[in-house]
Amino acid sequence: MKLLCIDSEQIYCDIIALCAEKEGVVVESATNFNDAISVFKRFSPDIVTLDVLIKGGSGLELVRELKNLSGKRFVPMIFLASQTSDAVMNRCFKCGADDFIPKPFSEVLFEIRLKTHMRHVELIKEMYRKNKALTYYQAMIEREHEMAHHVLDHIQTRSENNTDHVMITRLSAASFNGDLALVKTRSDGARLAFVGDFTGHGLPASIGALPIMQAFFDAVDDLLSVHDLAVQMNRILISILPDYMFCAGYLLLISPNGEVTYWGGGMPNAYIQRNDGRFEYLHSLHMPLGILGVSEFEVNLNSIMLHPNDTLIIVSDGVLELKNSSNEMLGEDRVKELISEAYPNTPLVVAQLTVEKKLAEYRKESLQMDDITLVSLRNAC
Amino acid sequence: MSITVSVNDASLQVTIAIVGSFDFSLFNEFRAAYINLKNDYRLYVVDMSMVEYLDSAALGMLLSMRNALGQQSKIELQGANEFIKNILMISRFDKRFDIH
Numbered sequence A: 001m002k003l004l005c006i007d008s009e010q011i012y013c014d015i016i017a018l019c020a021e022k023e024g025v026v027v028e029s030a031t032n033f034n035d036a037i038s039v040f041k042r043f044s045p046d047i048v049t050l051d052v053l054i055k056g057g058s059g060l061e062l063v064r065e066l067k068n069l070s071g072k073r074f075v076p077m078i079f080l081a082s083q084t085s086d087a088v089m090n091r092c093f094k095c096g097a098d099d100f101i102p103k104p105f106s107e108v109l110f111e112i113r114l115k116t117h118m119r120h121v122e123l124i125k126e127m128y129r130k131n132k133a134l135t136y137y138q139a140m141i142e143r144e145h146e147m148a149h150h151v152l153d154h155i156q157t158r159s160e161n162n163t164d165h166v167m168i169t170r171l172s173a174a175s176f177n178g179d180l181a182l183v184k185t186r187s188d189g190a191r192l193a194f195v196g197d198f199t200g201h202g203l204p205a206s207i208g209a210l211p212i213m214q215a216f217f218d219a220v221d222d223l224l225s226v227h228d229l230a231v232q233m234n235r236i237l238i239s240i241l242p243d244y245m246f247c248a249g250y251l252l253l254i255s256p257n258g259e260v261t262y263w264g265g266g267m268p269n270a271y272i273q274r275n276d277g278r279f280e281y282l283h284s285l286h287m288p289l290g291i292l293g294v295s296e297f298e299v300n301l302n303s304i305m306l307h308p309n310d311t312l313i314i315v316s317d318g319v320l321e322l323k324n325s326s327n328e329m330l331g332e333d334r335v336k337e338l339i340s341e342a343y344p345n346t347p348l349v350v351a352q353l354t355v356e357k358k359l360a361e362y363r364k365e366s367l368q369m370d371d372i373t374l375v376s377l378r379n380a381c
Numbered sequence B: 001m002s003i004t005v006s007v008n009d010a011s012l013q014v015t016i017a018i019v020g021s022f023d024f025s026l027f028n029e030f031r032a033a034y035i036n037l038k039n040d041y042r043l044y045v046v047d048m049s050m051v052e053y054l055d056s057a058a059l060g061m062l063l064s065m066r067n068a069l070g071q072q073s074k075i076e077l078q079g080a081n082e083f084i085k086n087i088l089m090i091s092r093f094d095k096r097f098d099i100h
Helices: A010-022 A033-043 A059-070 A086-094 A107-156 A203-222 A226-240 A331-342 A348-363 B024-035 B056-069 B082-090
Strands: A002-006 A026-030 A047-050 A077-081 A099-102 A166-171 A179-185 A191-198 A247-254 A259-265 A270-273 A279-282 A302-305 A311-315 A372-377 B003-008 B013-022 B043-054 B074-078
Touching (some): A047 A059, A047 A107, A059 A086, A107 A203, A226 A247, A226 A259, A247 A311, A270 A331, A311 A331, B024 B056, B043 B056, B056 B074
Parallel strands (some): A002 A026, A077 A099, B013 B043, B043 B074
Antiparallel strands (some): A166 A372, A191 A247, B003 B013
């Protein structure tokens, strides 16, 4: 640590040097205004002591100048002065002083104050270092999140979307957590859909999404059953993801006759909004994908009928947990209200846009914490 | 501290109490709470009565604990509020943990 002592009387410079050197501080001194400026620039001290009266200028002017020269660096300026009136002290602090010790001063007192200022300098240096490291990591994570978004968005482009029978809304949060929604019609006319919500953030989520996407589109080509695809997806995730990561999701197949066969794990209830206004539910009965081993994995499927003009709606928990400006979660009741107002007797595209608008109105300026995924499906026949 | 560990050697019980938001920020701290314990305990209690929010990363951390301690160890998730209990039940954590 370096100290610059500015005093017109050499004897004070010597005393201060003696005290400071005991603390392991390197000391340089200056006895007039111009010297003080040039030594400050060359030596760039961590702490400065100075007097109110200085040859060649005023201490008040000097402290202002030195604070200016310090720029963003915090350099404590300690006045050691024999003028000790309140008015003088007040002016010193106003000009940028950090401390004031009246002359003649006790060496013990000076050393204690010096140590306090040294500690502050250390703390602030430490803070700068940590801040720099944090800025670096933040930039890195932001880039990784961008990359993950990019990967997932690319996957999404292979899915059907924006038709009279398939609408997918995905709104990404500031802290990205990896929702995935895939819909594809098979050669036999049945439509396969997967809506998934990966644990974790950024890249790890997209790493799981890649093989899931591959398995999904292979299953579309090979007309693989929901049962076999669920088993396969679970096996893939068990083998590639660490034990603290998994994927909640619905996997479903809509036959041309409207029969929906589905597997659900770790997801909120999904809805069937009947065209006559009634609600029915798809229940997610299992643990999410990627938790249970091959022998434990439960794959009993459920089925429900989707009649013409009924709408099947799957929402991720990001929708239910969406908060308004008073920090209230949207919740299931309001989601159902939104759905029942939007979908019956309305073209799917129009209804979906209405719901998107309503969600944005609910949220207003509050921060969206989680990704939002809302998938709605109608039977093509 | 957001995590407090208390060990009762007489009853062979460990209690890990979590305060506030149980999320990804506690990843290392939560793992440290059970991984360095010397004995094999009869019962591990995760006290969630002071948890206000829980995200899916926390679910992952609980699964990781389950794997690290072995399927034979008894782990109780205690005191979760309705909101959190609902999250635990949606993911069917009752299959792997005792939820009270």
